[in-house]
Amino acid sequence: MLAVLGLVTAACGGGDATDAGPVPGRPSGSDKTVDPAVDPAATSTTASDPGTPTRSPSATTDVTVWLVRNETLESVTRAVPRVPGIGAEAVKALLAGPTAEESRSGFTTAIPRQTRFIGLVIDSNGIAKVDLSRDFESGGGSLGLTLRLAQVTCTLDEFPTVKGVRFALAGALVSVFSGNGIVLDKPVTCDSYREVVGQRGSAGTFPGIWPFAAKSDLDAYAAGPERTYRDPVATAREFATKYLGMDNPVEFPSRSTGPGTVEVPLGFRYGEGRTPAPNPKATFSVVVRQLGPQGDSGPWTVVGATSPNILVTTPKPLDKVGSPVRVTGQAHAFEGTVNVQVREDGMVAGQALGRGFVTGGGDALRPYSGDIAFRSPTKPGGAIVLTETSAADGQSVLRAAVVRVGF
Numbered sequence: 001m002l003a004v005l006g007l008v009t010a011a012c013g014g015g016d017a018t019d020a021g022p023v024p025g026r027p028s029g030s031d032k033t034v035d036p037a038v039d040p041a042a043t044s045t046t047a048s049d050p051g052t053p054t055r056s057p058s059a060t061t062d063v064t065v066w067l068v069r070n071e072t073l074e075s076v077t078r079a080v081p082r083v084p085g086i087g088a089e090a091v092k093a094l095l096a097g098p099t100a101e102e103s104r105s106g107f108t109t110a111i112p113r114q115t116r117f118i119g120l121v122i123d124s125n126g127i128a129k130v131d132l133s134r135d136f137e138s139g140g141g142s143l144g145l146t147l148r149l150a151q152v153t154c155t156l157d158e159f160p161t162v163k164g165v166r167f168a169l170a171g172a173l174v175s176v177f178s179g180n181g182i183v184l185d186k187p188v189t190c191d192s193y194r195e196v197v198g199q200r201g202s203a204g205t206f207p208g209i210w211p212f213a214a215k216s217d218l219d220a221y222a223a224g225p226e227r228t229y230r231d232p233v234a235t236a237r238e239f240a241t242k243y244l245g246m247d248n249p250v251e252f253p254s255r256s257t258g259p260g261t262v263e264v265p266l267g268f269r270y271g272e273g274r275t276p277a278p279n280p281k282a283t284f285s286v287v288v289r290q291l292g293p294q295g296d297s298g299p300w301t302v303v304g305a306t307s308p309n310i311l312v313t314t315p316k317p318l319d320k321v322g323s324p325v326r327v328t329g330q331a332h333a334f335e336g337t338v339n340v341q342v343r344e345d346g347m348v349a350g351q352a353l354g355r356g357f358v359t360g361g362g363d364a365l366r367p368y369s370g371d372i373a374f375r376s377p378t379k380p381g382g383a384i385v386l387t388e389t390s391a392a393d394g395q396s397v398l399r400a401a402v403v404r405v406g407f
Helices: 002-011 086-095 100-104 142-157 215-222 232-243
Strands: 044-046 060-069 072-081 117-122 127-132 164-169 255-258 261-267 284-289 301-306 310-314 325-331 337-344 354-359 366-372 381-389 397-406
Touching (some): 060 086, 072 142, 086 142, 232 261, 232 284, 325 354, 325 381
Parallel strands (some): 127 164
Antiparallel strands (some): 117 127, 301 397, 310 325, 325 366, 337 354, 354 366, 381 397
């Protein structure tokens, strides 16, 4: 974080007082997240409020928070506890910074790590006053300060009851922010920072890859009696066999990486000649999330797969791609060969819009780069599938990395 802020300071040093300016209209296509849990009736939430009701950890809901990538804001989805003060939970999720998966995808934050959430009040006019510790204004040049203000503002601006945001530091309402003199004497919205706001993280693409690539499909499944995909490990295993084409993969203990998100490590069971591997090990992880109904009744959806031997730099998750798609990263595989497939939603093992390969290192992680051509998709989303296959038959999948993309 200090390194990032240092670069921002070097590139965009201090300046004269700046005004956030008038609040222009919200751009078309950027509708707010409708969440009735945020309303003026539940106006105050503080970190030490013992009266805030809580529910079981399985009772969660999705919110949108805004992170930084390439000096631009992009949105990501987080699962947070479903409580009346959901706006406060969204800010807390933002202050926690990028997850490990998001960091691997290039996301960072301009908010100082030491920043603490103190409280959030939404008045009857829809003005949200967010109170943070004074660490929030420490360090950073003009760009870094603008980015961090925009992160908080855009995160709160997602809620339809929020009409504007005011900042307070340690209880004192802010009129001029930091030594750079950014004027904050009136409410701001996400549109006030449109110069640093990029695409929504999903770029219009549902983040689920399989078995549900649309929220309507997921909700329909949740309303039915079938239960296979209501378990994250079973979902990951089915993904490995049906989507990747693995033969009876080995499962290892899964781990929760946040509310409604689980990583399931998997490995291959057979070696060359289909002889059982003497000591199976996890070779990649399948990331599954509850993107719709939460808790025991909510189905799980695969949102990606990662492997320490196949690192993907581009495309990034939820990027929009066209043919040919440039695939870059690092890999360590037999003879350095990594197979690449471009799939659209609904395709499973053996199906692809286009195929090719890239070459990394055969002895260690080494860079790879290649262009994969593919025919015109008929669906709005799909995935880039990178696999290392057995040298014996060229088909058995040993490890995989899968990235969700839009077309």
